[in-house]
Amino acid sequence: MKKTLNIISIAGFFIIVIMLGGFTVFRSRGDLKKLFSSDTDARQTATELTQGYFPMATNWRSLHTMITRATTGSEINGIYSDDQRLLRVYPEYDKGRAFSNIGLINNFAKRADAPISLILVPTAAGVYQSGLPDFIDNTDQLEIINSLYYKLGKGVGAIDVFYPLYSAKAEYIYYRTSDCWTSLGAYYAYEDLIRQLGASPFDLSNYDLEYADDSYYGELYQQLCFKDCEQDAINLFRSKLGSTVEKVTLYDGATKLEASSVYFKSALKTDEKKDIFLKGDSFTRAEIDTGAQSDKDLLLIKGSYANTMIPFLLPHYKHITVIDPDRLKAEGKTLSDAVGFDDYDRILLLYDCVQFSRTDSFDILR
Amino acid sequence: MVSIGFLYFFLPVFIAVYALAGQKYRPVVFLTAGVLVACWNSLWGLLPIAVSVITGWTSALVSDKCSKKAAAVMLGITAALNAASVVVFAYSRFYGADLFGILSGHSLPFAGIVTAGSGICALHSISYSADIFCAKYEREPSFIKTACYIAFFPSFICGPVIRYDRIREELSHPVIAYDKLAEGIRTLVYGFAEKLVVAAALLDLWQRISGEKTENLSFASCWIGAAAFAGSLYFDLKAYCDIAKGLGLMAGFSMPDNFNAPFACGGFNELIRRYCITLFEWCRDYIYRPLCPKKNDDSICLPAMLAAITAGLLWLGLCGRYFMWGLFFLLVITLEFITRKLLAKINHVVRAIFMNMIFLGSVPLLIFSSPGDALGFISRMFSFSGLPGDVYIVYVVKNYFILFIILVIFGFGLARFVKTALNQLNPNIVRIVQPICQTVLLLVATAFLAVSPTQGFMF
Numbered sequence: 001m002k003k004t005l006n007i008i009s010i011a012g013f014f015i016i017v018i019m020l021g022g023f024t025v026f027r028s029r030g031d032l033k034k035l036f037s038s039d040t041d042a043r044q045t046a047t048e049l050t051q052g053y054f055p056m057a058t059n060w061r062s063l064h065t066m067i068t069r070a071t072t073g074s075e076i077n078g079i080y081s082d083d084q085r086l087l088r089v090y091p092e093y094d095k096g097r098a099f100s101n102i103g104l105i106n107n108f109a110k111r112a113d114a115p116i117s118l119i120l121v122p123t124a125a126g127v128y129q130s131g132l133p134d135f136i137d138n139t140d141q142l143e144i145i146n147s148l149y150y151k152l153g154k155g156v157g158a159i160d161v162f163y164p165l166y167s168a169k170a171e172y173i174y175y176r177t178s179d180c181w182t183s184l185g186a187y188y189a190y191e192d193l194i195r196q197l198g199a200s201p202f203d204l205s206n207y208d209l210e211y212a213d214d215s216y217y218g219e220l221y222q223q224l225c226f227k228d229c230e231q232d233a234i235n236l237f238r239s240k241l242g243s244t245v246e247k248v249t250l251y252d253g254a255t256k257l258e259a260s261s262v263y264f265k266s267a268l269k270t271d272e273k274k275d276i277f278l279k280g281d282s283f284t285r286a287e288i289d290t291g292a293q294s295d296k297d298l299l300l301i302k303g304s305y306a307n308t309m310i311p312f313l314l315p316h317y318k319h320i321t322v323i324d325p326d327r328l329k330a331e332g333k334t335l336s337d338a339v340g341f342d343d344y345d346r347i348l349l350l351y352d353c354v355q356f357s358r359t360d361s362f363d364i365l366r
Numbered sequence: 367m368v369s370i371g372f373l374y375f376f377l378p379v380f381i382a383v384y385a386l387a388g389q390k391y392r393p394v395v396f397l398t399a400g401v402l403v404a405c406w407n408s409l410w411g412l413l414p415i416a417v418s419v420i421t422g423w424t425s426a427l428v429s430d431k432c433s434k435k436a437a438a439v440m441l442g443i444t445a446a447l448n449a450a451s452v453v454v455f456a457y458s459r460f461y462g463a464d465l466f467g468i469l470s471g472h473s474l475p476f477a478g479i480v481t482a483g484s485g486i487c488a489l490h491s492i493s494y495s496a497d498i499f500c501a502k503y504e505r506e507p508s509f510i511k512t513a514c515y516i517a518f519f520p521s522f523i524c525g526p527v528i529r530y531d532r533i534r535e536e537l538s539h540p541v542i543a544y545d546k547l548a549e550g551i552r553t554l555v556y557g558f559a560e561k562l563v564v565a566a567a568l569l570d571l572w573q574r575i576s577g578e579k580t581e582n583l584s585f586a587s588c589w590i591g592a593a594a595f596a597g598s599l600y601f602d603l604k605a606y607c608d609i610a611k612g613l614g615l616m617a618g619f620s621m622p623d624n625f626n627a628p629f630a631c632g633g634f635n636e637l638i639r640r641y642c643i644t645l646f647e648w649c650r651d652y653i654y655r656p657l658c659p660k661k662n663d664d665s666i667c668l669p670a671m672l673a674a675i676t677a678g679l680l681w682l683g684l685c686g687r688y689f690m691w692g693l694f695f696l697l698v699i700t701l702e703f704i705t706r707k708l709l710a711k712i713n714h715v716v717r718a719i720f721m722n723m724i725f726l727g728s729v730p731l732l733i734f735s736s737p738g739d740a741l742g743f744i745s746r747m748f749s750f751s752g753l754p755g756d757v758y759i760v761y762v763v764k765n766y767f768i769l770f771i772i773l774v775i776f777g778f779g780l781a782r783f784v785k786t787a788l789n790q791l792n793p794n795i796v797r798i799v800q801p802i803c804q805t806v807l808l809l810v811a812t813a814f815l816a817v818s819p820t821q822g823f824m825f
Contacts (some may be wrong), residue, residue, distance in 0.1 A: 001799055008547035009801040013551045014378065017810060021374035042405065048369050051816075062814030067810055072567045072763030091577070135761035136576065 020055060028053035030288040050119045069226075073300055079220050080125075082134055083228055086220040086351035087125045088154055091137035096314040098357040105349065109155030109364035113342045114299070120145045120353045121181065121305050124174035126288060127165050141353050148353070159196050161189040175232045178218025179352075180274060183235050183308055184270075190288070190312035191215045197346070199316060207237040212265070215272045224280040234273050236263060237311065244290040244314050247284070253331060254296060262288065262311055268356035284331060286322040287336055290314050299344040301335075303351030325361035367403075368525055370815040378403075381616060385542055392540040396617060400519030404483055413501035419513045421447050422491035422549030426498040426512070428507045437499050443497045448488035452681065455484035460547040480703035483522035485681060489648055490516045494530050496532055503531050511537050514587055523606040526624040526644040533619050540618045547616055552614025553803050558811035566814075567769050568598035575758060576733070578745045581743050584752035585721065587741060588752050590762050592729040597773040599732075600628070605777075627779025629725075632717035633709060634699050637725070638675065645681070649674040668703060672696055690740070691732040698724060 024030070028049045028359055035045050054060075068076045077268070080087045109116045113230065125132070126141030142162050149158035165173055165181075165188055173185030181189075189202065192203040216232040250257040257279075267275035278286060281304055298317040300306060313320060323341055328338055335341060351359075380399050387395045404411040416778065424446040429437040477570040485793065498505050506512045514537060515530050575583065575591035583591070614621040628641040638646050645683060658670035679692035725745060736739040746752075755757070762770075775781050788795050 001794060003544060005797045005801055006544045009548040009551060009804055010544065010806050012801060013555070013808065016805070016812075017374055017378050020812070021378060024374065045368075046371055050375070053372075054370060054816055057816060060813040063809070064817045065812035067813065068567075069562065071563065071766070071768050072570055073761065132755040135574075137574075165806070 013066050022121040022263075023051060023055045024053045027055065029279050031104075035139065036287070046275035047148055050055050056227050061223075065226050066223045073281070073321075074133075075136055077226060079224055080132060081224065081226050081229065082131075084105055084219075084230075085128070085222065086229055087128055087132070087137055088123070088179050088220060089125050089132065090123070090139040090141075091139065093139040095112075095144070095147075095159060097306070097360065098267075098353075099151060099313075101356060101359065101362045102148055106151075106153035109153055112155070112347060114344045114347050115157065116347045116349070117159050117193075117197065118149075118152065118354055119147060119189065119292070119348065119350045121189060122165060122352070123179050123354050124181075125179075126162070126353065127148070127209055145353050157196070160195050161192055162326055164188045164192045167272065173237075174235075175216070175218050175274070176230055177216070177232050179354075180219060182216070182306060183237050183311075186304040186305075186308040187237060187312060188237060188251050190309055193229070193309075194316065202239070202312075202315060204237075206240050208240055208355060210236040210238050212263075212276060213268050213273050217271075218274070222271065228296045234276060235322050239315065241315075244292045245288065246291050247287075247289045248278075249287045250279060251285040251287075252327070257283075263280060274308070279312055280307060281324060281327070284324055284327040286320075286324070288314065288320040290318060292316060292318055293319050297321070297343065298346040299323065299339060299341055299347045301347065301349045303355040305352045305355075306350040311347070325364050326359060328364050329361040333364060351355045367606070368558060368815075369680040369776060370812075373558065373811070377613075380435075383738060384617060389539055389541070393508070393510045393537065395520075397510055397514050397517065398541070400514070400517045402524075403522060404517070407482070409480060411750060414451045414507075414595055415487050415517045417451045418484075418487035419516045420493035421510050422494045422516045423509055425491075425495035426505045429495070429498045441495050441499045445492050448491050452485050452488045455565070460473065465790070471813055479803045483517065486518070486521045487516055488523060489645075490518060490530075492676065493527075493648060493652060497530065503534065506530070506534070506537075508526075513596050518614075520610040520617075520619075520621070523610070524603055526607050526610060526622055526646070527648045528619075530623060530698070532622070536619045540697065542616075542618050546618060546620070550612045550615030550617075552612070552800055553608050553615060555804050555808045555811065557605045557608030557610075557612055558815075559697040560601045560608060562773055564769060565598045565605055566600035568594045568601065568773070571760070571762065571766050572733075574761075578758070580746050583746060584756035584759065585747055585750050586753055587758040587762075590758065592726040592733075592743075592747065594766075594772070595733055596726060596729050597769075597777070598623070600641075600777060601773075627777065627782065629722055629777035630718055630720055630779050632714040633721055634695070634702050634725075635706075637721065638678075638699070642678075645678055649678040653677050668700065671703065672700065675699060675765050687732055687735055687740070690737060691728060694728050694731055698728075723787035 014129070014286070021153070031049055031053075033043050034040055035049070037045075051237075061259055061290070065081075069081065074081050075089065078091075080088055080089050105118060117182050121146065123143040125138055129138055129140065132138055145160075145162055149160070152158050165185060168185070168188050171184060172182055173188060174181050187207075191201040211233060213234040213257060214231070216234050218232060221229060221231075245261055248259045250259070262278050263276050264277060264279045267273055267279065273282065274279060275282065294317055294319050295316075297319040299314065300320060300322045302322055306322070310320070310322065322342070323335065323338060325335075341347060376399075380395075384392055384395045384399075393711055400415075401412065401800055404415050421444040425437070426474045432440075438764070461667040494512070497503060506515070515528070515533065515623040518533075523530060571590055571594040575587055575594065578587075583726045604625050611623070614743060624643050626638055626640040631637040631640055632705050654674035658674060658763075660666065676692065676697060679688060679695065684689060712799045727747060730743040730747075731737075734743065785796060
């Protein structure tokens with residue numbers, strides 16, 4: 001019996017190892033020649049190939065999450081999980097960079113003619129912080145937002161969206177599997193934004209809810225593959241009065257893409273389905289012409305959260321220019337290279353407060 | 367070694383080639399595998415291994431062929447060169463302390479490059495040379511087999527330290543046997559699980575606790591933090607030794623255990639015999655015994671013992687915190703040695719509890735770079751205050767309970783006790799359970815590796 005069980009042990013081990021190893025080699029066969037290329041580091045390439053092509057990645061991640069939750073608790077790699085949602089927690093916050101960005105915005109405001117407003121949106125962990133256990137280390141985003149707003153100069157208006165979101169936290173305002181807000185979350189922020197800008201927001205009853213997709217798994221899920229967490233839905237709020245969009249032009253370097261809607265449904269076929277909103281962060285500049293009964297132009301300097309908000313802003317502006325500072329900086333340009341910012345009636349900067357503390361792209365405002 | 371590439375690609379290919387090579391060519395395959403492991407990070411990795419192999423081989427040759435005086439000189443040169451190799455390669459590897467750069471103002475080209483095996487190869491080279499010099503056994507005529515022993519790659523990361531006479535027969539006739547292969551696979555898989563699941567989780571707990579300011583922690587959290595660090599260090603070292611032992615067994619080599627339930631010891635003298643056993647034996651046989659031939663003379667034995675322990679601690683590291691911890695360790699061992707007759711009258715369990723308390727109390731010296739931080743943490747541990755409102759206690763009890771159970775089971779030798787009891791009851795129970803555990807742990811280890819493909823040595 002001992003010998004038989006030993007043979008079973010040996011066979012079991014080598015079957016698993018050879019199957020998984022062999023399958024990885026088979027899957028990576030197209031890229032194997034990179035290993036022998038003189039341009040690349042063979043060791044680095046080998047590590048990347050084994051990581052990239054190792055089979056059943058989702059299942060392994062899921063098993064890893066299950067075991068880690070059982071042995072070390074509900075926070076894994078900075079993501080807190082309960083049965084309802086995944087939350088990326090932020091134990092550290094780069095206040096220095098955030099204040100430096102505020103300084104750049106203040107300086108920009110001195111040069112710009114148009115009124116400037118800044119919206120700092122809390123991430124899901126900021127709004128749901130009270131639901132986190134005490135031992136989870138997470139930055140108090142309300143305190144951060146308030147301290148940053150306090151440093152804003154006279155030329156920059158602060159738009160508070162924390163409390164509207166906090167009041168609606170029982171509703172579906174953030175995705176369960178992603179760090180981003182949903183259309184409903186963006187709507188509540190829009191309501192407050194437009195009011196603070198002195199206009200009247202459209203009531204929610206003016207919109208029809210379109211269920212674009214009900215099987216979205218966000219980036220947090222893709223990191224953990226936590227099976228107990230429910231999938232998300234991508235919802236679009238369609239105005240009952242019809243779309244005001246006449247033309248959308250996206251620019252990315254020399255590439256130009258024209259469309260007739262701010263919704264790009266092709267994104268629903270990819271993993272990052274929330275890129276349905278203005279193609280996510282894949283463009284440097286977007287020019288949106290609308291048929292809105294308004295003569296105002298808006299320049300929106302955006303972080304990732306802004307995409308979901310844009311559909312709600314369309315009926316209020318004749319023309320909206322959207323600029324992604326990160327991509328503009330990567331192209332080696334400044335804001336004045338991309339647009340004449342004095343031609344706009346309002347300049348709006350919309351960021352989530354975490355991205356705001358991480359980006360070093362506000363020097364495009366110089 | 368703890369990587370998906372090692373487990374799923376290097377290992378099966380190595381075993382296949384090794385098995386197909388036949389007894390005659392297996393040492394060549396084994397040595398080639400060692401060379402590949404050594405130079406995986408950089409070709410500079412070959413340099414310390416070459417130093418150890420060449421000095422060991424030459425010293426043995428001189429001992430065999432030349433006069434006693436020439437052999438003694440060569441043995442001294444071998445010891446000095448290997449010690450220098452450890453200082454230059456192993457220390458610059460672990461602590462970024464480029465000693466040559468500090469002394470000369472010019473950095474060596476390999477400073478900071480991970481050079482696996484430089485520490486172990488040096489010990490192997492010195493022990494082989496010294497044994498041949500003392501005529502404990504005959505010199506190995508084959509250079510390849512000598513190199514195989516000195517550059518014994520399964521032990522590269524942190525041991526165990528092997529003696530040549532232990533594997534001499536197996537090196538001459540390397541045989542892959544079913545029972546050794548099966549045991550090797552089991553040990554290797556257990557090692558991967560220890561490293562990836564237990565050691566990493568305990569280190570994670572320590573990092574959470576150490577992320578908090580010491581004054582915000584209760585005394586209980588400080589003790590838990592120290593236990594988590596000590597546990598992660600123990601499991602990390604044990605994991606690598608188990609992986610080495612497993613790999614050695616798969617290739618047909620019987621390797622010694624490096625740990626024997628160290629936390630069940632009744633004192634520090636016993637602890638050093640059961641924690642990194644092979645390193646202790648090396649220091650005993652090649653430093654302590656030559657310095658202290660008469661066992662009953664305390665005036666010689668105590669300094670000899672301190673010299674051996676100092677050498678062992680220096681081998682482990684040459685940074686400030688190791689030095690501080692080493693000093694404390696030496697002090698405790700000296701006191702224990704002096705009061706050994708008195709301590710012998712105390713019950714073993716009571717001594718074990720005190721030993722563990724003192725050991726955990728000293729762990730901050732090993733952790734913190736700043737003596738002030740270490741002493742602050744230690745004083746917090748013994749302040750016995752701050753418990754009300756301590757969120758970490760709730761956190762640990764809720765989330766890390768299983769890991770501490772595992773630490774107790776393995777650290778105090780309960781696992782071995784249960785295995786022995788089950789074997790006495792019915793050996794088939796253990797035999798049937800083992801392959802199941804092995805498969806489950808392999809899948810668990812794979813899951814962790816798939817998420818983080820490469821895991822480095824923590825310390």
